[in-house]
Amino acid sequence: MLQLLLATYVVAxxxxxxxxxxxxxxxxxxxxxxxxxxxxxxxIDGIVVVENDYLQGRRVFxxxxxxxxxxxxxxxxxxxxxxKELVLVREQIYPSKxxxxxxxxxxxxxxKLGNNAYPFIFQFPANSPSSVTLQPGDDDQGKPLGVEYxxxxxxxxxxxxxxxKRSAVTLAIKKLQTAPPARGRRLPSSLxxxxxxxxxxxxxxxxxxxxxxxxxxxxVSATVIVTNNSRKAVKNIKMFVMQHCxxxxxxxxxxxxxxxxxxxxxxxxxxxxxxxxxxxxxPLASSNKDRRGIxxxxxxxEDDVNxxxxxxxxxGKAPNENMGIVISYxxxxxxxxxxxxxxLMTDVPFKLMHPAQGSGGGESATVKESSRQGGGGRxxxxxxxxxxxxxxxxxxxxxxxxxxxxxxxxxFEDFARxxxxxxxxx
Numbered sequence: 153m154l155q156l157l158l159a160t161y162v163v164a165x166x167x168x169x170x171x172x173x174x175x176x177x178x179x180x181x182x183x184x185x186x187x188x189x190x191x192x193x194x195x196i197d198g199i200v201v202v203e204n205d206y207l208q209g210r211r212v213f214x215x216x217x218x219x220x221x222x223x224x225x226x227x228x229x230x231x232x233x234x235x236k237e238l239v240l241v242r243e244q245i246y247p248s249k250x251x252x253x254x255x256x257x258x259x260x261x262x263x264k265l266g267n268n269a270y271p272f273i274f275q276f277p278a279n280s281p282s283s284v285t286l287q288p289g290d291d292d293q294g295k296p297l298g299v300e301y302x303x304x305x306x307x308x309x310x311x312x313x314x315x316x317k318r319s320a321v322t323l324a325i326k327k328l329q330t331a332p333p334a335r336g337r338r339l340p341s342s343l344x345x346x347x348x349x350x351x352x353x354x355x356x357x358x359x360x361x362x363x364x365x366x367x368x369x370x371x372v373s374a375t376v377i378v379t380n381n382s383r384k385a386v387k388n389i390k391m392f393v394m395q396h397c398x399x400x401x402x403x404x405x406x407x408x409x410x411x412x413x414x415x416x417x418x419x420x421x422x423x424x425x426x427x428x429x430x431x432x433x434x435p436l437a438s439s440n441k442d443r444r445g446i447x448x449x450x451x452x453x454e455d456d457v458n459x460x461x462x463x464x465x466x467x468g469k470a471p472n473e474n475m476g477i478v479i480s481y482x483x484x485x486x487x488x489x490x491x492x493x494x495x496l497m498t499d500v501p502f503k504l505m506h507p508a509q510g511s512g513g514g515e516s517a518t519v520k521e522s523s524r525q526g527g528g529g530r531x532x533x534x535x536x537x538x539x540x541x542x543x544x545x546x547x548x549x550x551x552x553x554x555x556x557x558x559x560x561x562x563x564f565e566d567f568a569r570x571x572x573x574x575x576x577x578x
Contacts, residue, residue: 165257165562174318176203177212179305180265180564181323182257187509188282188329190466196274196325197255200245200305201265207246207307213315214305215242216274220281220476222401225294236401240277244311246270264562274303276327281476283326283450284460286397287443297399299476300450301325326450329464331505335365346382346489346496353381353423357496359485365503368458371432372411372502374483378427384493386421390414390486393435394499395459397447398478408445409484410435410459433483435459435504447479462503 168181178201186194200212216239223234243249248270254262258271285298306320341360347353356379366372372393378386393411398404411433418427437459440446447460460479482499489495 165260167257167261167562167564168323169564169566170321170323172319172321176206176319177201177305177307177321179303179321179323180261181303181325182255182261184324185326185328186276188276188327188464190329190464193276193280193327195255196276196303197258197271198303199258199261199265199269199271201269202246202307204268210307210309211244212246212270212305213242213308213311214245214272214274214303216240216276217302217304218280219300219302220401221295221297221300222399223297224292240280241274242311243272243274245272245305260562272305279475280327281474282329282461282463284477284479285448285450286477287440287446287448289444290442292444298447298450301327328449328506329461330508331365331367331503333508335363338364340364340500340502342498342500344496344498346494348382348384348493351383353383355380355382355384355386355487355489355496357485357487357498359483359498359500361483361500361502363502365505367507368461368504369434369436371434372483373430373432374485374500375430376428376485378421378487380421380423380425380427383423384489385423386419386427387488387490388414388416388419390488391431391433392484392486393433394482394484395435395447396480396482397445397460398480400475400478406445408440408443408447410440410446435481447477458506459504461505464503464505 165182168184169178171178179198180201181196181198186196188194196216200214202212217237218240219235219237221235225234228234252271252273254271255273258273262269262271281299283299283301285296285300288296301324303323303325304320305323306315308315339360339362341358343356343358345354345356348355356377358377358379360375360377362373362375374391376389376391378389380386391413392409394407395410396405396407413431413433415431417429421427437446437448437457440459449458449460460477462480463474463478465474480501481504482501484497484499487496
């Protein structure tokens, strides 16, 4: 019993690594998802380890690139390309030209990896779009549409030299947004009415959601109130969770439903009658696997996929200033009044997002049990999160729980390849 009381839990740091084809360089990243907090974006912080005597006067460079694909590759003809590739950041990592403020994970890796380890930190430019992938159809060829980010570390003689494929590593990363720490108390709602030709009275529809922000995997609850003061009867009710996509490069917009239901409960709603019911819908990527055009959070593995999160904008900025692919969601309710009566429809907008870090829904940490006395966390989660508000890489509370007496609590995992592999990823 005493041993159980003394046992503490130590958070194991999961670090992703990838090695060049020639085996001379190894790149380590503490994470693959980097969060846009609107006020600032998590920096891309990592370590590159170079084998002894390999450089021989050459240098190590790093760059962050984005590819924005807004059209299918098979439709590219006469030299017209439906994609834009931009190098956002390019820096010399070794020999370093400037001092860097290292993050907690870099300090830990430097102690672990030795003298041939060199840190790098890249910053996302302001207003850079979030990672989004549009799910391809069965007949689509080539890479999926969307916004991708990659980090490339390579050895070259000079900054203008692109280096060789054998001495370069390309890693796919994601830039995501999370929900605010507080969801707010506003309940989105909509009230619409429909009149009928040669008929007195109106059909009224009111839809209210139980919250403004939902997390991925949560039930979307909608209360539907129908008041029929017309002479038409409501035959059935249809409900959808709609995903709206705006491709800013070509000013194109389209919508797809990601959850739906149809019911005849309480129907027909005859003249003078009313109906009230709470319905639930769960929008999931797993329920839309085979549907072309569904927007996903740019994912790296088949089991690492969610619907694309709603696009957030900083205070004082207009939504139409966003770049890339802008995502929004709404609950759509339709009342069917028959062939002659038509439909009454309304949309209630809401946000679908990942939980904010530290709110209980962030990345799951790998936990291992340590029976050593005094090896537990230091209880500084809340202080750490406040410190990380200023240009730190991730939630400091995650790293403050590491035991400082050794570096055995690091778990290395091979970096996942891009979903659509190509020659650069070999």
